[in-house]
Amino acid sequence: MSAETATAGSVTTSTVDADNHGEDHGHASHATSTGLSNTKLAMWVFLGSECLLFGGLISTYLLYSTRGNGRTLPADVFDIPFTSVSSFVLLMSSLTMVLALSAVNRGEAEAGRAWLLATALLGAVFLGGQVYEFTAFVREGVGFTTSPASSAFFTLTGFHGVHVAIGIVMLMSLFIRSVNGNLNQRNSETVEIVGLYWHFVDIVWIFIFTVIYLIPVN
Amino acid sequence: MAIVEKQPLELGTADTVSYAEKPLGVFTRPQGGRGWRDWLSTVDHKRIGILYGVSAMFFFLVGGVQALLIRLQLAVPDGSVLSADVYNQVYTMHGVTMVFLFIMPLAAAFANYFIPLQIGARDVAFPRLNALSFWVWLSGAIFLNTSWIVAGGGADCGWFCYAPNSGVAFSPSHGVDFYAIGLQILGLASLVSAVNLIVTCLNMRAPGMTLMRMPIFTWMLLITQFLLLFALPVITVALFLLMFDRVFDAQFFNVDAGADPLLWQHLFWIFGHPEVYIIVLPAFGVVSEVIPTFSRKPLFGYEFMVFSGIAIGFMGWGVWAHHMFVSGMGPISVAAFSLSTMFIAVPTGVKVLNWLATMWGGKIRFTVAMKFAVATVAMFTIGGLSGVTHSVAPANTQQTDTYYIVAHFHYVIFGGGVLGLFAGLYFWWPKIWGHFLSERVGNWHFWLTLVGFNLTFGPMHILGLQGMSRRIDSYARGYGFEFWNLTATIGSFLIAAATALFLWNVFKSRRDAPYLPPPGPDPWDARSLEWSVPSPVPVHNFDTVPQIRSRDDWWHTKYGEDSTGKVVQVATAQEAAQTGEATGVHLPSPSFWPLSVALGLPLIGYGLIFNLWFALIGALVTIGSLYSWALEPVDDPDAAHDDHDDHDDHDDGSNDRAVDNSDSNEATP
Numbered sequence: 001m002s003a004e005t006a007t008a009g010s011v012t013t014s015t016v017d018a019d020n021h022g023e024d025h026g027h028a029s030h031a032t033s034t035g036l037s038n039t040k041l042a043m044w045v046f047l048g049s050e051c052l053l054f055g056g057l058i059s060t061y062l063l064y065s066t067r068g069n070g071r072t073l074p075a076d077v078f079d080i081p082f083t084s085v086s087s088f089v090l091l092m093s094s095l096t097m098v099l100a101l102s103a104v105n106r107g108e109a110e111a112g113r114a115w116l117l118a119t120a121l122l123g124a125v126f127l128g129g130q131v132y133e134f135t136a137f138v139r140e141g142v143g144f145t146t147s148p149a150s151s152a153f154f155t156l157t158g159f160h161g162v163h164v165a166i167g168i169v170m171l172m173s174l175f176i177r178s179v180n181g182n183l184n185q186r187n188s189e190t191v192e193i194v195g196l197y198w199h200f201v202d203i204v205w206i207f208i209f210t211v212i213y214l215i216p217v218n
Numbered sequence: 219m220a221i222v223e224k225q226p227l228e229l230g231t232a233d234t235v236s237y238a239e240k241p242l243g244v245f246t247r248p249q250g251g252r253g254w255r256d257w258l259s260t261v262d263h264k265r266i267g268i269l270y271g272v273s274a275m276f277f278f279l280v281g282g283v284q285a286l287l288i289r290l291q292l293a294v295p296d297g298s299v300l301s302a303d304v305y306n307q308v309y310t311m312h313g314v315t316m317v318f319l320f321i322m323p324l325a326a327a328f329a330n331y332f333i334p335l336q337i338g339a340r341d342v343a344f345p346r347l348n349a350l351s352f353w354v355w356l357s358g359a360i361f362l363n364t365s366w367i368v369a370g371g372g373a374d375c376g377w378f379c380y381a382p383n384s385g386v387a388f389s390p391s392h393g394v395d396f397y398a399i400g401l402q403i404l405g406l407a408s409l410v411s412a413v414n415l416i417v418t419c420l421n422m423r424a425p426g427m428t429l430m431r432m433p434i435f436t437w438m439l440l441i442t443q444f445l446l447l448f449a450l451p452v453i454t455v456a457l458f459l460l461m462f463d464r465v466f467d468a469q470f471f472n473v474d475a476g477a478d479p480l481l482w483q484h485l486f487w488i489f490g491h492p493e494v495y496i497i498v499l500p501a502f503g504v505v506s507e508v509i510p511t512f513s514r515k516p517l518f519g520y521e522f523m524v525f526s527g528i529a530i531g532f533m534g535w536g537v538w539a540h541h542m543f544v545s546g547m548g549p550i551s552v553a554a555f556s557l558s559t560m561f562i563a564v565p566t567g568v569k570v571l572n573w574l575a576t577m578w579g580g581k582i583r584f585t586v587a588m589k590f591a592v593a594t595v596a597m598f599t600i601g602g603l604s605g606v607t608h609s610v611a612p613a614n615t616q617q618t619d620t621y622y623i624v625a626h627f628h629y630v631i632f633g634g635g636v637l638g639l640f641a642g643l644y645f646w647w648p649k650i651w652g653h654f655l656s657e658r659v660g661n662w663h664f665w666l667t668l669v670g671f672n673l674t675f676g677p678m679h680i681l682g683l684q685g686m687s688r689r690i691d692s693y694a695r696g697y698g699f700e701f702w703n704l705t706a707t708i709g710s711f712l713i714a715a716a717t718a719l720f721l722w723n724v725f726k727s728r729r730d731a732p733y734l735p736p737p738g739p740d741p742w743d744a745r746s747l748e749w750s751v752p753s754p755v756p757v758h759n760f761d762t763v764p765q766i767r768s769r770d771d772w773w774h775t776k777y778g779e780d781s782t783g784k785v786v787q788v789a790t791a792q793e794a795a796q797t798g799e800a801t802g803v804h805l806p807s808p809s810f811w812p813l814s815v816a817l818g819l820p821l822i823g824y825g826l827i828f829n830l831w832f833a834l835i836g837a838l839v840t841i842g843s844l845y846s847w848a849l850e851p852v853d854d855p856d857a858a859h860d861d862h863d864d865h866d867d868h869d870d871g872s873n874d875r876a877v878d879n880s881d882s883n884e885a886t887p
Binding site for chain 2: 032033034036038041042045046048049050052053055056057060063064067068069144145146147148150151152155173
């Protein structure tokens with residue numbers, strides 16, 4: 001950003017946005033040192049931290065994947081075709097998330113709402129699949145307290161599930177905002193930021209699905 | 219997180235204005251004032267810094283009393299002050315309190331107060347999240363300490379709480395539950411704060427303040443925040459595993475079921491070693507500000523100081539297993555971590571030499587702040603050197619879990635961290651409060667602290683090499699431990715006396731302040747931006763946002779060169795400083811919601827331990843508060859909007875002074 005643009009940006013701020021420059025330093029029209037808005041940078045930074053959270057949980061599972069306490073291992077009861085389908089559903093939700101952002105950016109509120117809702121629904125289907133999977137595993141004798149392996153499995157996938165659930169709450173909050181007419185091209189960055197989170201949760205699932213489900217334990 | 223901080227409603231249309239006048243929730247948006255309520259709802263980074271500092275000093279006293287109990291118990295052989303069980307709890311809570319409730323929040327106090335001032339910002343990036351960090355931290359601190367009352371005692375597993383000792387079988391009281399959940403709450407606070415301060419440092423710099431022009435203190439804090447950002451999730455994982463084991467009967471650390479207790483050690487120390495740098499880097503930053511100021515020289519090798527700080531930050535991630543040399547992890551791991559540990563001494567050595575070179579040939583003024591800073595360098599060097607002796611794995615095998623280790627980390631953490639932060643207190647006190655701490659009492663405080671510190675922890679090197687185990691609750695006569703233990707106990711009471719003097723100094727200097735000349739904006743003839751505004755700092759920080767033309771910009775505002783190249787004063791601080799008289803600067807409105815969000819978290823903690831209904835109530839409080847926060851109107855609709863002249867000044871000013879703005883963007887990542 002050149003000096004001219006930076007100055008122009010702040011001048012715009014003080015005229016158009018005169019009532020609003022106190023608290024919301026993250027507003028897109030403010031010139032920041034990096035050019036990224038504060039909220040978007042904060043989300044990136046936060047996601048960096050999340051990498052270590054899932055890194056720790058995935059490492060824990062890898063260490064414990066074969067420690068079954070003499071009972072059935074999680075890896076013995078994995079239903080790969082079923083989980084493949086629910087993984088596909090989750091990955092498709094990233095596509096609908098992109099479409100939602102694109103619609104809001106173009107000012108198409110209706111389409112934006114539809115895609116937001118679709119994203120939340122796909123996430124919910126994935127969560128439903130996870131609940132089904134958990135109950136099926138418990139029926140087959142792999143419970144949370146069965147073995148180090150099972151504790152690690154449920155903790156890892158459970159943490160991921162909670163992240164998906166929080167994502168759904170954020171998506172539905174955006175949906176309600178849109179219904180109330182408070183989501184438009186001017187503040188579409190919020191959708192982008194929720195999208196960053198959502199894509200991150202998807203990417204983590206790609207890791208989990210590959211490392212935990214697809215690579216066989218000996 | 220995005221939707222809670224981003225305001226959902228733009229003001230402006232008729233609809234939303236009426237909405238703003240009738241905010242959702244039980245609180246109307248507070249407007250700021252002078253009473254105690256204003257402290258509960260403040261989002262001013264300076265007030266939050268003060269809240270952090272005061273609370274941290276309180277917990278310093280709590281942890282100090284625990285330390286004195288430990289020393290009383292060990293003063294003579296067969297000590298009987300505490301039972302073995304209570305002794306375990308006291309040393310555990312001493313460690314946890316000093317690390318998580320004293321040094322980290324005291325560093326956070328400085329970070330909150332001075333990062334925005336040093337980079338020329340009016341506040342941090344997310345003022346309400348900043349308040350949230352403090353209240354969550356305080357709720358976690360109180361939660362942790364209520365274990366003495368409601369759980370029948372504190373955690374008793376040592377501050378690193380190794381498995382399987384931390385399991386229900388070996389630690390049946392609820393103390394460890396409070397440890398696991400309390401540290402999670404504290405970690406959440408630090409994580410939010412880390413995100414906030416990183417964004418502040420990267421995004422809120424004044425025009426011309428490139429990364430390589432940032433004051434070194436801000437640099438060290440930025441590195442610290444990155445360490446927190448990446449270290450906290452790892453201990454969060456470990457604490458969740460521990461909590462699931464204890465509360466929900468998971469099998470993570472149940473050796474009978476085939477679990478590996480080393481998992482805890484790895485996770486803990488992957489956090490725990492960066493934590494050492496989290497503690498000490500802020501103090502390094504303080505020292506790097508104090509020494510140049512009182513040597514009247516620029517910091518020697520600024521770039522080296524920055525990059526050695528970054529190097530410490532990186533390498534800090536590759537040395538954690540040197541805490542585990544005796545855990546049987548194999549010769550290759552031991553050799554690798556042994557080498558990496560020796561290497562990390564290099565960037566630290568760079569810092570020590572640069573401080574010495576800064577003082578070399580300088581016109582040194584030995585104020586109390588300078589004395590503390592120099593003592594930090596000296597004491598930290600001793601601690602660093604004994605650290606290098608630990609990196610030699612065979613020697614480490616002898617030293618592990620002896621008082622030699624206790625001596626080492628107190629030289630690093632007290633000698634490096636605490637002395638450095640005391641330097642900061644004396645240095646910045648006039649900026650924060652508008653009056654000096656008494657130099658005379660401060661001198662006594664300094665010398666008593668230094669002598670007491672060395673008397674306490676110096677002999678522990680000898681005790682450790684003689685074979686005295688860490689954490690034993692008593693020792694028998696005849697091992698040769700008596701003399702040095704008694705010396706250490708005497709030393710610890712000297713530190714206590716010194717701390718009492720410090721508190722007296724705080725009280726006395728405040729009492730005497732009206733009769734003494736005010737310090738003015740820049741009493742030390744210092745170098746960074748916070749000294750260009752009045753003391754105490756006005757609520758809006760800067761009348762006009764400063765334009766930064768060079769490193770140590772404030773110094774170059776005061777001093778220039780004459781035709782012969784000699785440094786001459788071109789303006790006094792009083793002339794060059796801002797007056798702080800701007801009116802109508804629009805500041806973020808206070809909010810009660812951060813406090814309200816934080817109130818729910820201990821309830822969730824109690825609920826997990828005692829009765830899940832509490833957790834439900836706590837979750838409702840927290841989630842409800844988060845939503846009320848998100849829906850809170852951003853600006854108080856009744857606040858003054860009539861006078862924007864001062865605020866707009868800085869936009870116009872940027873044209874007048876023709877600063878090369880492209881410069882400020884070039885160095886950003």
